[in-house]
Amino acid sequence: MPSGDAAQTAFEMATGTPLDDEVFFFRGEGFSATTRLSSGDFVRTAGSKARGKTTATIPRGTINLRKTLLDTGVLQEQDGFLFFANDYRFSSASAAAATVISASANGRIFCKLPDGRTYDDWESGQDDGSNQGSDNVITTAEQQP
Numbered sequence: 001m002p003s004g005d006a007a008q009t010a011f012e013m014a015t016g017t018p019l020d021d022e023v024f025f026f027r028g029e030g031f032s033a034t035t036r037l038s039s040g041d042f043v044r045t046a047g048s049k050a051r052g053k054t055t056a057t058i059p060r061g062t063i064n065l066r067k068t069l070l071d072t073g074v075l076q077e078q079d080g081f082l083f084f085a086n087d088y089r090f091s092s093a094s095a096a097a098a099t100v101i102s103a104s105a106n107g108r109i110f111c112k113l114p115d116g117r118t119y120d121d122w123e124s125g126q127d128d129g130s131n132q133g134s135d136n137v138i139t140t141a142e143q144q145p
Contacts, residue, residue, distance in 0.1 A: 026101075050066075074088050
């Protein structure tokens, strides 16, 4: 990503998300989602793609949440996948990840910064100031089913 104001402007124009919010990219086989951290919540952004089929390790609560999101129109089925029609706030990275990959997931360790640090490591660095000057973009390692 280019540095400085040009990078921020390009990112904001492409995503509609201010660069001041931490942005997570969560991609793998059958899913591709973007989440921004906002006021302590993990906001899954509209247009994010989730797996349509559930796996054996999906938590019961995630099954219920996915059904509720489908019933309310937040998630919409298309071509065997689920797409977020609206932004949706999750209280944890793991809940956001499990809903997208349709399996149990520890979102704190799958999310990674470009330099390889996990979300958990990045969050720990907030207390000691070691994240000052980072570009706040976090990528997620591909989860194997």
